[in-house]
Amino acid sequence: MQSPAHGRRLDAVTGPFTPRTPRVVAARRLHRRRDRDTAGRFLAEGPQAVREALDRTDTVVELFGTPTALDRHADLAARAARADLPVSEITDEALAALTETVAPQGLVAVCRHLDVPLRTALARGPRLVAVLAGIRDPGNAGTVLRTADAAGAGVVVFAGDTVDPYNGKCVRASAGSLFHVDVVRAADPGAAVAGLRAAGLTILATTGYGDSDLDDLVDHGRLAAPTAWLFGAEAHGLPEELTAVADARVRVPLHGRAESLNLAAAAAVCLYASARALR
């Protein structure tokens, strides 16, 4: 049943979907990585993420929203309906079941996984790539993804035991950037690095104990070539097998008395040094 005014469907018998409606139950399972991987789907919540997802072809599968949110964001509901996607009203309880934030903004889209093979991403000739190797914290991973996008990196590789890019917290921390760049999932980080090098990218590993100072690399023009930056977990850094094969092991200079930078800050400094050199 279709309401032309808002382009949304309602179950004529039961009204808005509840947490027990089968479609909501199925979507809710996507909070779990195993179920995301099986279905090849994930959840994007809030109007900003839904808009970015709708901007991509073939990404949104269906849209859920509270009546209030579907009214407030009638443009998004109409776009989804024009694309022949199911748009369903849900109760506040169903919204709470589908979202993870304290103040969800009423809209949740079920989306198809959008990662591409490394080969496909490299065929587009990216000049700046970020590789997340072993980053388990989804907020950190999403923040680095957002920063990489801002710095102009066309490809972000989630390698090895890095968090799943479709983890809800990662999706939110990316602030839409998940939908902007080519996301690659690489089970074997070493193979990914070999592929990046074969594509002509310089491989730079960030580590607090690196023998190359970032400022020296800039001074010697070594960031002016296409580059893939490797970032590891804040606590224990990159695995030795990755730092060993990199073209350089790079440390961000510490001018004061801090012992280190946090991951998001170090990634921002490195990626923006490249962005400036690649202008």
Added chain:
Amino acid sequence: MQSPAHGRRLDAVTGPFTPRTPRVVAARRLHRRRDRDTAGRFLAEGPQAVREALDRTDTVVELFGTPTALDRHADLAARAARADLPVSEITDEALAALTETVAPQGLVAVCRHLDVPLRTALARGPRLVAVLAGIRDPGNAGTVLRTADAAGAGVVVFAGDTVDPYNGKCVRASAGSLFHVDVVRAADPGAAVAGLRAAGLTILATTGYGDSDLDDLVDHGRLAAPTAWLFGAEAHGLPEELTAVADARVRVPLHGRAESLNLAAAAAVCLYASARALR
């Protein structure tokens, strides 16, 4: 009663302090800002923070630790005892009452507030200053404090309704940097900016809508002079009265499709651009 082997005191009658021991009850109150401000004290948890606090004169007031932690970090317990500070054993329950993390590492120091007047900080001639104006998230504030320290900023100003620098989450996110730089609390951000300018610092306000591109400032050598950077809250940015009086309103260039950077990343890029220019 003193145990010379570990330099720690024990209540001979009751054993380790419990959550109901008056000294623990008093220390626990320091989780609340009002009580911190009244007492002029705050809590620093974990061996790293305790070590940094002990490195400063006149900062630690007393040290609490579980028997296991005081054994493992006997050097810290001994240093505190040599400085004639009370070192007290606490139960695991008292530790849980005094700490905010899921896996506290057994040690908590009661510390004196360590902020200094702006005048005092400026008398040391800092070339790089970070001003946090209206940053309410303690994790963000602590991260920017850490990044500012790493970039060589000697002074970090907590201005206006920015979170209290002694908030537990801010202290932890600063990863020791709270103890490294001159921390200033300024109730009136406008007066603080006037003081910074009178000291000869260029005032640069970061804003997504700035008319000056960071790369252009670098290209024209405008970061080579002593600089104070103003950072606002991620959600709504700096207040108009501060952007209006700055020498420039600076935006970090967005090369990709991200709409913005998060605060920690933007601060890292700006502060490190200054650090490089000031080398």
